[in-house]
């Protein structure tokens with residue numbers, strides 16, 4: 175019922191030329207893939223070129239962030255959701271833990287960004303996840319709960335049916351230390367139960383919740399067996415077309 179999403183988050187990697195080369199290589203590797211949505215998030219400067227190369231394909235483009243302000247306006251250095259859409263993206267990652275950690279994004283900012291993305295017709299991929307100290311202190315669920323309450327504040331049920339969530343435990347990002355399928359499933363099912371309380375059954379059952387944090391070709395199939403894991407947000411392993419295509423095609427490699 176929930177169509178899986180496999181999304182690659184390239185972070186601050188790849189020039190326009192490198193990004194275009196990547197998608198030209200990736201396209202034939204996933205041309206027959208129908209079981210999931212495939213999304214790639216290049217840097218802002220490469221969105222247009224990548225989107226052009228992907229026209230008519232089964233791969234969609236995301237931005238890695240959007241401005242909180244809808245604009246247009248005097249916000250030096252920012253790129254609005256409408257501009258990202260104009261460049262050819264259909265999704266926008268918001269609230270990634272690196273944005274929260276290095277650029278002081280709060281749940282309030284994440285909420286503004288999610289709403290700006292929705293207003294521009296983008297599908298926001300809203301990231302949540304606890305740090306290791308919060309998990310060690312027994313506060314993993316309360317942390318994620320606060321992020322959900324703040325990040326999704328004032329969204330209508332209709333808007334919530336147009337978002338994707340990504341659970342990315344900070345301790346698993348870029349560390350090679352993937353959450354076990356059991357730990358991930360526990361949090362995904364917690365998130366869904368919170369969505370049920372906040373927005374109702376239809377939204378909770380419909381929203382895709384992706385797992386992120388050291389997803390690789392050799393652990394994706396097992397993660398995807400969990401009932402509440404609806405896909406993956408992939409960092410490092412999305413930078414190579416072969417490795418990313420093996421993650422996308424996890425069903426064939428089982």
Ligand code: PGA
Pocket residue numbers: 183342346347348349350386387388389407408409410411
């Ligand atoms: P990783 O990154 O796959 O390299 O751990 C995931 C992410 O930051 O989205």
